[in-house]
Amino acid sequence: MKISIASGKGGTGKTTLSTNLSALIAEKNNDIVLTDLDVEEPNSGLFIRGELTHSQDMYKMIPEWDKDKCVLCRNCQNVCKFNAVIMMIDEVIVFDKLCHSCYACSELCPQNALPMQPQKMGELKRFKYKNLHFVEGKLDIGQEQAVPLIAQTLDYVDNNFPENHLKIYDAPPGTSCPVIEATKDSDLIILVTEPTPFGLHDLKLSVDTMRKLEKDFVVVINRHGIGNANVKDYCKKENIPVLARIPNSKKAAQAYSHGNLLYKVIPEIKTAIEKVADYIGTEMEKR
C-alpha cells in the first residue's frame, strides 16, 4: 500500500506525521519504506537516523545543440511547449532550467542536431534503521524542477522494495505539479492541516486537487487547540474523515527543534499517531 502525506499549506506537519508514523509502525516489527519526496527541501532525514546504505547521483536528460549539424530550421523552437529552445540568428539556445525533458526537439530535429545528454539534477540516498527503510531525493542547488527527481525517486522505490512493504511518501507542499507527481500513484492521501483560516483555505485547495485526481483522502489536524472549529466543521460538511488531532504543545516544538520524534516524549501525540497507524492497518487488511 502506498500512502502520500500532503498538505496545501507548508509547515502544517507533513514531515512530523510522516516520520512519527513511520517510526511508530516500524517499531511494531513491520517493514516500512519512508520516502521524502519534498526534494526541494527534504527534512525527514533530520528525524530518522539510520545507516546510509546507498547513494547515487540523479540525472535528467537535456538537449545539447550540435552546431555543425544544425541548419537553423527553427523546428526545435516550434515544437517546444516550454520555450526552452530558442533559435536566435545563427544559434540555437537551450534553456536547461525550462526544459521538461520531453525529447520533442531532439526526436523531431531533421538533422539530429539536438542529442539528449544527461545533466546531474540531484542525489538519492537510502538509509536503514531496523525495519525502517528511508529514501531521500534531494535536488541540487540551482535546479528549478522537482518533478523529474520525484518521478525517478518513486521509480527507485518501486524497483528496490517488495510490493508488500508499506510505503509512506512525504510530499511537497502546495497543489502544483510536484504534489501531483508525489500523490498520483498512491492508494491513500493523508492531508495534514492546522485549524486556522490559512490552514482551512489551503486544505480546500488540496481537497479540490485530490477530488480531481479521484483519490481517496483523509485529514489529520495538527496543532489541535489553536485557531477555531472551522476545519472540523468543513470536514464534517464535506464528509471527509478526520483520522486524528495532534495536540498543539510547546513540548512538541521543543522536541521537533532538537530533531526528536514527538511520539516518544509526548503520550497524547503517540495516541494520535496510533490512531492513524490503526486506520492504515485496517485499510491494508481490506486490500
Place this chain on the structure above:
Amino acid sequence: MKIVFTAKGKDWHSEMDPRFGRTEFLLVYDEEKDELTTYDNSDANRQAHGVGPITAQKLFDLEPDVLITGNGPGGNAARILQKGDFEIYTGAMNMTVKEAYDKFKNDELSKF
C-alpha cells in the same frame, strides 16, 4: 533612431510596464519618421514559463537601436538580448512612456 518601450498601453501617455518578458505592449518610436507603432504582447501572459526569451525574440524582429524598460530583463531574456547590437536602459517604471523618453534624452536612465 528606433526606440522600443515596454508599456501597459498604446500611446505616449500610457504607463510604462516595468516587466520585460510579460510586458503588455512593445511601443516603437521611430525618431526620424516621428512615428509611434504598437505591438501587442499580451499573449505572453498566457504562457507559464520562458516568456522572457520569446519577448526578446520579438524585440529582435523590431530591429531597435534602444530598449527602454523598467526592472530590466531576467536572466534568460538577457542571454538572448546580449546577442543584439542595441542598448538597453532600465529604471523607467512608475512613469508614462513620454516621461521615460524625456528621461532617456536627459541621460537619466541606467544602462543595462
